[in-house]
Each structure stands twice: as structure tokens, then as C-alpha cells.
Amino acid sequence: MSNQPxxxxxxxxxNGEARIVPPxxxxxxxxxxxxLDxxxxxxxxxxxxxRKPDWDSTSIETDASLEIVTFVGGGAA
Structure with missing residues (x-):
């Protein structure tokens, strides 16, 4: 039995926020x-x-909890 509703x-x-997404x-x-980029x-x-090489083979299941950190470029001129 799948855990997909x-x-x-x-x-x-x-990032702690409830979302609803396609299965x-x-x-x-x-x-x-x-x-997101x-x-x-x-x-x-x-x-x-x-790891990025595993993204295509890693499925998002019901009730998954993700933290997504976006890198920002820049710095002192």
C-alpha cells in the first residue's frame, strides 16, 4: 500500500511552511x-x-519535510 493519499x-x-504539491x-x-533556480x-x-546527482531519483513523498537554502552571490566591491 502506498503512502500517497x-x-x-x-x-x-x-522550510517549515505547509505546502500542497502534485504527487x-x-x-x-x-x-x-x-x-526556484x-x-x-x-x-x-x-x-x-x-546531493544534486541524486535529485532526479529522489521522490517527494506525502508529509516530506524539506529545507531549501538558496545561495546568494555578491560581496564587497
Missing amino acids: DGLQIPIKV GLNIRQLLAHLG SGRVAVELNRVIV
Whole structure:
């Protein structure tokens, strides 16, 4: 039995905020869904850092908890 609920959306948390997203997304697809630049973020899924090479094979399940950190460039001129 799958832990995916019936319906077209699943609940997750992103940076502590409840979100509803389509089921079956991997990390890269979730970032695109959220409108985030996948080249400038680090992702932690359920308290485990997920390396970029693993994003396409890492599915987002119901009630997943993600921390997404966006890197910001810049510095002193």
C-alpha cells in the first residue's frame, strides 16, 4: 500500500511552511514547481542533505519535510 493519499495533491513542508504539491515529483521537479533556480540551492529532505546527482531519483513523498537554502552571490566591491 502506498503512502500517497488519493487525490491530485500531497501535503509537504518546505522550510517549515505547509505546502500542497502534485504527487510523484522528484526534487528537481519540485524546485521547478516552486519557481526556484536549481543551480543555486541546497536541499535537505527529512533531515538528510540530498546531493544534486541524486535529485532526479529522489521522490517527494506525502508529509516530506524539506529545507531549501538558496545561495546568494555578491560581496564587497
